[in-house]
Amino acid sequence: MTDRFDKVLGAYLGLAIGDALGATVEFMRPREIALQYGVHRDIVGGGWLKLPRGQVTDDTTMCLALGEALLQGGPQALQGHALGDDALVHAIGQAFVRWFQAKPVDIGNTCRRGILRYLHERSLSGPYNAGDGGNGALMRNLPVVLATLGDDAAFERLSIAQARLTHHHPLSDAATLGFGHLVRRLIDGASHVDSLLWIDRWIEQNPAFKFAPYRGHATAYVVDTVHTVLHFYTLHRDFEAALIATVNQGDDADTTGALIGMLAGARCGAAALPRRWLQRLQPQTVMAITDQCSGLLALSRGPAEVPHG
Ligand code: MG
Numbered sequence: 421m422t423d424r425f426d427k428v429l430g431a432y433l434g435l436a437i438g439d440a441l442g443a444t445v446e447f448m449r450p451r452e453i454a455l456q457y458g459v460h461r462d463i464v465g466g467g468w469l470k471l472p473r474g475q476v477t478d479d480t481t482m483c484l485a486l487g488e489a490l491l492q493g494g495p496q497a498l499q500g501h502a503l504g505d506d507a508l509v510h511a512i513g514q515a516f517v518r519w520f521q522a523k524p525v526d527i528g529n530t531c532r533r534g535i536l537r538y539l540h541e542r543s544l545s546g547p548y549n550a551g552d553g554g555n556g557a558l559m560r561n562l563p564v565v566l567a568t569l570g571d572d573a574a575f576e577r578l579s580i581a582q583a584r585l586t587h588h589h590p591l592s593d594a595a596t597l598g599f600g601h602l603v604r605r606l607i608d609g610a611s612h613v614d615s616l617l618w619i620d621r622w623i624e625q626n627p628a629f630k631f632a633p634y635r636g637h638a639t640a641y642v643v644d645t646v647h648t649v650l651h652f653y654t655l656h657r658d659f660e661a662a663l664i665a666t667v668n669q670g671d672d673a674d675t676t677g678a679l680i681g682m683l684a685g686a687r688c689g690a691a692a693l694p695r696r697w698l699q700r701l702q703p704q705t706v707m708a709i710t711d712q713c714s715g716l717l718a719l720s721r722g723p724a725e726v727p728h729g
């Protein structure tokens with residue numbers, strides 16, 4: 421496995437691990453979690469969704485739906501999008517509709533509203549909405565990050581396009597781009613310290629996301645989500661420690677778990693993911709993610725893919 425593929429796979433499997441781990445304690449308060457679990461540290465299912473052990477939720481399955489649309493479109497669709505053709509964004513909208521019609525275990529309100537709007541009106545974006553500041557567009561953007569490695573302009577254009585299918589809010593846009601840029605740097609081999617410096621600069625440009633001092637809010641409001649994830653990312657270099665600390669903050673724990681898993685997984689790579697968690701994920705999820713990582717990496721124009729000479 422190349423270093424680059426290891427980081428790509430680490431990000432995507434890390435996201436699924438965080439989702440499955442966090443789902444058990446979603447919507448709980450830290451004190452309730454402490455009473456019931458002491459420290460919640462195992463993938464055991466349950467939670468308000470009564471999940472079987474190892475099952476992921478919308479955070480991972482929306483990523484898979486988005487990734488599938490990118491892979492089906494292939495390089496021509498990506499190129500067409502760059503030239504102003506909306507076909508790829510429609511393909512993503514249709515993939516979200518199919519995902520929705522297959523009755524996923526959970527779905528956020530803003531995602532539901534956006535997907536229904538697309539289904540009935542075929543419009544690629546709703547108007548700006550003050551209520552669209554949830555984390556739903558941010559949580560599912562990883563496949564775009566991976567399909568456009570090496571091409572920042574394509575990454576930004578397509579990230580915003582997929583986000584606007586359901587969320588039209590400047591803080592959702594900013595978080596989606598910021599986390600994407602951070603993952604890209606980690607995949608390119610940025611060290612932990614490099615990533616901290618990058619986060620500092622990004623916070624200077626996006627002061628709404630200033631997470632210190634941490635207020636302890638881990639809701640689905642994208643500002644709370646970013647505060648929580650960056651707080652624990654900067655605090656813990658170790659994948660397992662970062663995830664456990666994050667999900668024990670409760671509230672939108674599957675999504676904060678998925679996002680910390682994505683960042684910390686890109687930082688450490690798939691080979692360093694804890695076996696006990698990886699083995700608990702449902703095998704079909706691990707297989708689908710592994711397949712998508714190969715396909716999306718092949719779509720991207722990263723340095724390894726650009727011919728020299
Ligand atoms: Mg979820």
Ligand code: MG
Pocket residue numbers: 446672673674675
């Ligand atoms: Mg959630």
